[in-house]
Amino acid sequence: MKKQLFAAVVGAALAFPLFAQAEGAYIGANVGRSELKLSGDFGSGKDNKTGYKAYAGYDFTQNFGAEAGYVNFGKVKDSENNDSLSVDTSAFYVAATGTLPLNEQFSLFAKAGVSQNRTKFNVDAMGFNFNVSKNKTAALFGIGAAYNINKNLSAVAEYENFGKTLSVNGATVKADLLSIGLRYKF
Template sequence: MKKNVLFALIAALAAPLAAHAEGAYIGGNVGRAEQKADFDGFSLKDHNTAYKVYGGYNFTQNFGIEGGVADLREAEKSESGLRVASKARTAYVAATGTLPLNEQFALIGKVGAAYSHVKVSASALGLSDSGSDNHASPYASVGAAFVLNKNVSFVAEYEYFGKIAKDGDAHIKANLVSAGVRYTF
């Protein structure tokens, strides 16, 4: 009887450590995306609600790989009859690093590459034009995780997608601040 109680106590205390261990995971985040654009003297900076889904695999407690897709939604600016809008989606793959601080908290960092598809539209004086761009850029992220149990963690992170579109001197940069849930198998 004492052995069973001792075993159950050790298992209960070790369960949170398993969440920082090896294995596959999936997750989803909701947050606020920011797009900053410069178009030949016209600048655009807008925030919108964004979403991302991702999956990964931790090879060790500290290192892994992750891939995901983020919908950064639409950024828009209207001024003096001119309307410019940018709609962005991006996919990324990154090496991950996890630094457990204790049984429940960990710091997370990611470095990799993002591939973005951006649709840009502009209209003024009854005329309109649109175009799209696909662009690869460096990707980086920092964040933290709170382990609820061996399968479920809550995460918060800041992600920088770099220049998601570029045409000559014109470019668009994007980042995402989000929170979500991660499920480890």
């Protein structure tokens, strides 16, 4: 995980000068409520955590573009007596974006793409310990709205669904993110 984060930071640092020269390029960061839904033989439930994401994109036209980013959904922990469960999920994604400007200040947008989800799942119950760390590719879709504060800076609110992030031994985890943030357009 640290290697992936380091690679993303180095890649962004190397790409930053290119973005500065490219009209239509943007970077952003969001924070919000992530929801992880667990289901399987052990039961089902959902938990909300603070999630965040960092992303970069490029608008090819006023209506169409592409975006890539990293999302951390937070860590879910639950324990009862000597039994414990923890789920830690993150994702890298690439998506095509569509934007519908309503006026000079407001626009609506949607995205569809693919995410590479990484989930670490740990169950320690009745003396039995089960650890698994899996990658799963899933479809991603999202919708949102943007308010242009000025020519370069926008406030955004969006909902993204990352599908199943884990499916192993009858257990599944699904993740989504409802977030707000800032986007800077070069």
